[in-house]
Amino acid sequence: MKRGFTILFIELFCVQAFLFLGALLQEYALFCQIMLLFFLALTYRRIYLLARRSLKNAQEEAKFQALQKQEQLQKEQEQLFVSRKQETLAFQQATIRKLQTLQNYLKTNEYNKIQDYLPAITDDFQRERFHPICQDSLINAILADKRFLAMQKNIKVTYEVLLPEKSNIPSSELSSIFFNLLDNGIESCNASGSEAPFISVTSKMSAGFLAVHMKNSKDPAQPFNHKTSKKDIPNHGFGLSIIEDICAKNDGSCQWIDNGDTFDSVVMLRYQ
Structure with a gap:
């Protein structure tokens, strides 16, 4: 890309040079005009190539950034899924512990504790369960x-x-x-x-x-x-x-x- 701009600078310099020489040396005006047209054509071609290269680089950069963002989003989604699995597992383990406690109260015939404990389990389950x-x-x-x-x-x-x-x-x-x-x-x-x-x-x-x-x-x-x-x-x-x-x-x-x-x-x- 840098080399292309260097060549463009040289071509523009040649355009200016033959434009100046054509005005200064009337006897070589035709030759200078031919060379001027030649370097103008080269200059326009160089500008077109540089513009196309810049556009291509910009598109590739945009695709690269989009790909990076896609990968980042994928990682975020995977982390979210892992987090939800951990939360669900923790809820399941807590529910099992509560049910085991309730089962122990049943084995020991502690009905008063069951009566107090059962509504708490129901409320927690309705509030925390995964819908x-x-x-x-x-x-x-x-x-x-x-x-x-x-x-x-x-x-x-x-x-x-x-x-x-x-x-x-x-x-x-x-x-x-x-x-x-x-x-x-x-x-x-x-x-x-x-x-x-x-x-x-x-x-x-x-x-x-x-x-x-x-x-x-x-x-x-x-x-x-x-x-x-x-x-x-x-x-x-x-x-x-x-x-x-x-x-x-x-x-x-x-x-x-x-x-x-x-x-x-x-x-x-x-x-x-």
């Missing part, structure tokens, strides 16, 4: 974690998620769809200024396609421009491109619809 949202464990963990994060920001989240029992879509790619959609939805709700921000996610199957639809609050003063609203741009803004790449790989499509104070994300993926 599955869908049948996919990783996506289930993502949905639950994002809803927890949203609730901390006073964002109401509702899910109605149906997934195909058998699908050609890799689990990692499908989980990335939900992960990135919800990440974008929470970001949009935070910036919306709404008194009651919300996120609604639904998915259903039709004619061999899985349709995922997310509707969320949005700042009406900030029109959609296919970019992130976060200040940390190098680490964000790849969510939409990741989703679009996954759609392209799975014979699908996606739509981003700005309704002013709300935003619709519609993703279609062929699963058969």
